[in-house]
Amino acid sequence: MDNSIKPQKRDFVRPQHINDYPVGPQFEAGFLAETNAGWRTFRPVVDHDKCVYCLRCYIVCPDGTIFKDNDKINVDLDYCKGCGVCAHECPKDAISMVKEEL
Amino acid sequence: MSNTEPLAIKRVTPKNITDKELFYGHKACAGCGGSLAVRLALKVLGERTFSAFPAGCMAAVGFIYPQMAFKNNSIITTFPGVASMAAGIAAGAKALGLEDYKTVAFAGDGGTADIGFQALSGMIDRNDDVMYICYDNEAYMNTGIQKSGLTPYGTKTTTTPAGTNLPGSVTHKKNLFEIIAAHDIAYAATASIGYPQDFINKVNKAKHIKGTTFIHVYASCPTGWGTPTHTAVEIAKEAVDCGLFYLAEYEDGEFKLNKNPKEFASADEYLKKQGRFRHLTDEDIKLVTDQRDKKWERMRKQWL
Numbered sequence: 001m002d003n004s005i006k007p008q009k010r011d012f013v014r015p016q017h018i019n020d021y022p023v024g025p026q027f028e029a030g031f032l033a034e035t036n037a038g039w040r041t042f043r044p045v046v047d048h049d050k051c052v053y054c055l056r057c058y059i060v061c062p063d064g065t066i067f068k069d070n071d072k073i074n075v076d077l078d079y080c081k082g083c084g085v086c087a088h089e090c091p092k093d094a095i096s097m098v099k100e101e102l
Numbered sequence: 103m104s105n106t107e108p109l110a111i112k113r114v115t116p117k118n119i120t121d122k123e124l125f126y127g128h129k130a131c132a133g134c135g136g137s138l139a140v141r142l143a144l145k146v147l148g149e150r151t152f153s154a155f156p157a158g159c160m161a162a163v164g165f166i167y168p169q170m171a172f173k174n175n176s177i178i179t180t181f182p183g184v185a186s187m188a189a190g191i192a193a194g195a196k197a198l199g200l201e202d203y204k205t206v207a208f209a210g211d212g213g214t215a216d217i218g219f220q221a222l223s224g225m226i227d228r229n230d231d232v233m234y235i236c237y238d239n240e241a242y243m244n245t246g247i248q249k250s251g252l253t254p255y256g257t258k259t260t261t262t263p264a265g266t267n268l269p270g271s272v273t274h275k276k277n278l279f280e281i282i283a284a285h286d287i288a289y290a291a292t293a294s295i296g297y298p299q300d301f302i303n304k305v306n307k308a309k310h311i312k313g314t315t316f317i318h319v320y321a322s323c324p325t326g327w328g329t330p331t332h333t334a335v336e337i338a339k340e341a342v343d344c345g346l347f348y349l350a351e352y353e354d355g356e357f358k359l360n361k362n363p364k365e366f367a368s369a370d371e372y373l374k375k376q377g378r379f380r381h382l383t384d385e386d387i388k389l390v391t392d393q394r395d396k397k398w399e400r401m402r403k404q405w406l
Contacts, residue, residue, distance in 0.1 A: 004122070005121045005122055005123065006122070006123040006126045006173075007123075007126050007127055007171075007173060009127075012168050026165055026167075026170060026176070026177065026178070027165075027167055027168045027169065027170040028170055029170050029172055029173055029174065029175065029176070030126070030170060030171075030172070030173040031168060031169060031170045032126070032127040032169055032170075032171070033168050033169050034169070035127075036127065036129070039132060040132075054116075055116035055117065056116075058116055059116045059119075059142070059298045059299075059302075060138065060295075060298060060335045061138075062130065062132075062133060062134045062135065062137045062138040062141065062334065063126070063127075063128070063130075063137070063141075064123040064125065064126050064141050067121065067123075068121060079126065079127050081131075081132035081133075082132060083132035083133035083324075083331040083332060083334065084133070084330075084331060084332030085133055085331070085332055085334050085335050087332065088332040088333060088335075088336065089335055089336070097332075
C-alpha cells in the first residue's frame with residue numbers, strides 16, 4: 001500500500017517534559033497511535049472474479065478503508081470496523097462478510 | 103447576491119476522486135453516516151482545507167489525543183461558535199494572502215439548527231468565504247441521543263421517550279434548508295449519503311463558489327436510530343425515496359428540486375425498520391405521511 005495515500009499507525013513516544021506536550025488539544029495531523037481492527041466481528045472478503053470495479057464500496061465506506069490497488073479493490077484490515085456497508089451495497093455481491101476467528 | 107461564475111467544473115466521480123484519505127482511523131461507530139459525509143466532503147475539497155468542528159461526534163472521534171484522524175488542518179471550536187471560528191479562519195487566511203485553499207465548517211444538526219444557529223446566520227449575512235456542511239442525524243448523538251430541532255415527529259430519544267401518552271418527539275423537523283435559503287445565500291443544497299454521487303457533485307459545486315455556501319446532508323446513525331450497521335447507506339437512500347427527506351438546491355434566488363419522484367416508496371417500511379420509530383401507531387404514521395404530502399405539494403407548486 002502506498003503510504004502517502006492514508007495515515008499509518010505510528011509509535012507514540014510519551015512526553016518526558018512539559019515542553020514535549022503540544023500546545024492545545026490537537027496533535028500532529030494524521031497521527032494514528034492505534035488500529036481499529038479489534039472492533040470487528042465480521043471481515044469483508046472481496047471476490048475479484050465477481051467484482052466489476054464499479055467503486056460503489058470505495059465511495060460508501062464510512063472509514064475509507066477500501067482503496068484502489070492496481071485496478072483492484074483492497075481493504076485495509078487494520079482500520080476496517082466490519083460494519084458491512086460495502087457488502088450490502090455491492091451490486092454484484094462480490095463482497096462477503098466472514099466471521100473473524102479468534 | 104450570487105457570485106457564481108459560469109462554471110466549467112470538472113466532475114468528480116469515484117474514478118477520478120483523490121485516493122488520499124483525509125479522515126482516517128477515526129473512532130466513529132461502525133457504519134457512521136456522519137463520518138462518511140465528512141470523509142467524502144474532505145476528499146472533494148482536498149488537503150488544502152481548513153476545517154472546523156464544534157463539540158460533537160466528529161470532534162469526539164477524530165481528535166483523541168494523541169491520535170489525530172484528520173490529515174488536513176482541523177480544529178475543534180466551541181459548540182455555538184463553529185461558524186464564527188470558520189469565518190475567522192477565512193479572514194486570517196485572506197490576511198496572510200494564502201491561495202488555493204478552502205475553509206469548511208462541519209456541524210451536526212444540533213450544532214447547526216439549535217446551538218450554532220446565530221453564528222451561522224451571522225456568517226451568511228456577512229457572506230464570509232466558508233462552506234458549511236451540516237450532517238443531519240436527527241438528534242444529539244454524541245451526548246447520547248437527545249432531541250434536537252431537526253428531530254422529526256415521533257422519534258424516540260432519551261429526552262422524548264415514547265410511551266402511552268406521547269409518541270416520542272411531538273415537534274416536527276425544522277425546515278432548515280429554507281431558513282438558510284431565506285438569508286439569500288449564494289448556494290444552499292440538501293443531500294443524502296444514500297446518494298453519494300449527488301453529494302459529491304454538490305460539494306464540488308459549492309467549492310467553486312466564493313461566499314458562504316451551505317449543504318445539509320442527511321447522514322444516518324446506526325447507534326441512535328436503532329438500525330443494523332450494514333444498512334447505514336441504504337436507510338439514508340430510503341429516506342429520500344419515501345419523501346421524508348428531499349434533494350434540492352437554492353441558487354441565484356431560485357429553488358430547484360433535484361429529485362421529484364412520481365410515487366413515494368413506503369414511508370411505513372422506512373419507519374418500521376428503525377428502533378427509534380418502531381413504536382409508532384398507524385395514526386402517527388398517517389400524520390407523518392400527511393405532513394410529507396402537504397410539504398411536497400407546496401414544494402412542487404412553488405419550486406417547479
